[in-house]
Amino acid sequence: MAENASGSCTESPKASSAAMTQCYENYILVDVGANLTNKKYSRDLDSVIQRAKDSGVKKIMVTGASIRSSKEALRLTRIYPGTLYSTAGVHPHDAKSWEDDETLQELESIASNPECVAIGECGLDYNRDFSDPETQRNVFHKQIELACQLNKPLIIHERSAQSDVLEVLSHYSNRLPPVLVHCFTGTAEEAQLYLDQGFYLGITGYLCKDKSDSGVRQLLEGGQALLDRILVETDAPFMYPNTRASKLPSHVKDALTERSMTFLHRYCTFQRNEPCALPAIVEMVAAFMRKSPEEVALATAFNGLKLFGLNQ
Numbered sequence: 172m173a174e175n176a177s178g179s180c181t182e183s184p185k186a187s188s189a190a191m192t193q194c195y196e197n198y199i200l201v202d203v204g205a206n207l208t209n210k211k212y213s214r215d216l217d218s219v220i221q222r223a224k225d226s227g228v229k230k231i232m233v234t235g236a237s238i239r240s241s242k243e244a245l246r247l248t249r250i251y252p253g254t255l256y257s258t259a260g261v262h263p264h265d266a267k268s269w270e271d272d273e274t275l276q277e278l279e280s281i282a283s284n285p286e287c288v289a290i291g292e293c294g295l296d297y298n299r300d301f302s303d304p305e306t307q308r309n310v311f312h313k314q315i316e317l318a319c320q321l322n323k324p325l326i327i328h329e330r331s332a333q334s335d336v337l338e339v340l341s342h343y344s345n346r347l348p349p350v351l352v353h354c355f356t357g358t359a360e361e362a363q364l365y366l367d368q369g370f371y372l373g374i375t376g377y378l379c380k381d382k383s384d385s386g387v388r389q390l391l392e393g394g395q396a397l398l399d400r401i402l403v404e405t406d407a408p409f410m411y412p413n414t415r416a417s418k419l420p421s422h423v424k425d426a427l428t429e430r431s432m433t434f435l436h437r438y439c440t441f442q443r444n445e446p447c448a449l450p451a452i453v454e455m456v457a458a459f460m461r462k463s464p465e466e467v468a469l470a471t472a473f474n475g476l477k478l479f480g481l482n483q
């Protein structure tokens with residue numbers, strides 16, 4: 172990290188294109204959420220990870236969303252030590268599969284490993300009723316309790332359920348570990364409520380999908396103090412950043428580099444996004460914030476390393 176932090180590219184907006192390319196190759200990125208246990212990667216995970224590294228993604232957190240995927244995520248960390256880290260959690264969609272003490276014990280034994288750096292994703296999703304809200308809340312409570320006990324950060328998935336998420340979390344206020352609201356898709360106002368609680372926000376390719384005037388884009392445009400509270404994630408294979416979306420402002424499209432577009436268009440599709448899409452996401456975040464991509468890359472990578480205690 173150190174050599175890059177002192178590089179000249181961070182404070183040189185008028186850098187020549189040659190210099191920009193050089194800086195760009197030095198991006199240091201951390202993808203704090205990729206579902207690499209998804210069967211879409213079963214045939215070529217090695218290449219997916221190599222491409223991620225080539226694009227500047229140094230570390231990837233593999234999301235656990237069920238007992239099965241949390242175990243599998245932990246297994247992957249042992250194949251790619253120092254690059255992959257895992258999380259352990261039961262997604263609200265899967266809350267109905269929770270079987271009292273047994274699930275909790277399994278989750279705890281997975282999460283007790285040092286490579287497993289967070290509890291989640293867990294939370295509340297009222298958009299789709301795969302599990303009823305009451306069950307979702309119970310299962311959410313148990314995972315928050317586990318995060319408090321193990322003192323590992325909590326990764327929250329929330330859709331159309333902010334007030335209940337805040338209510339549930341309020342029961343743990345003085346014991347809560349750091350909280351990341353992953354793949355944030357709400358309004359700027361909702362974001363502020365999370366920030367007021369000291370929580371972190373995960374930004375994804377949803378940036379390209381958000382067509383509202385009051386959502387994630389507005390948040391980034393207004394957010395001077397935001398840089399130490401956001402992290403970036405691809406949520407691969409989901410959330411493909413469609414940089415050709417018609418509503419994406421032209422100054423944001425113009426900020427995309429040839430290099431990041433090569434990774435995006437050569438390897439990522441709507442059907443299967445990859446961690447190597449992260450440079451494109453960072454460049455868009457930076458453009459909305461009117462900052463350099465190097466600054467956003469460095470800040471979000473630093474936030475990731477700090478929040479999850481990843482070894483450099």
Ligand SMILES: [Zn+2]
Nearest residue numbers: 292328353354
């Ligand atoms: Zn999620």
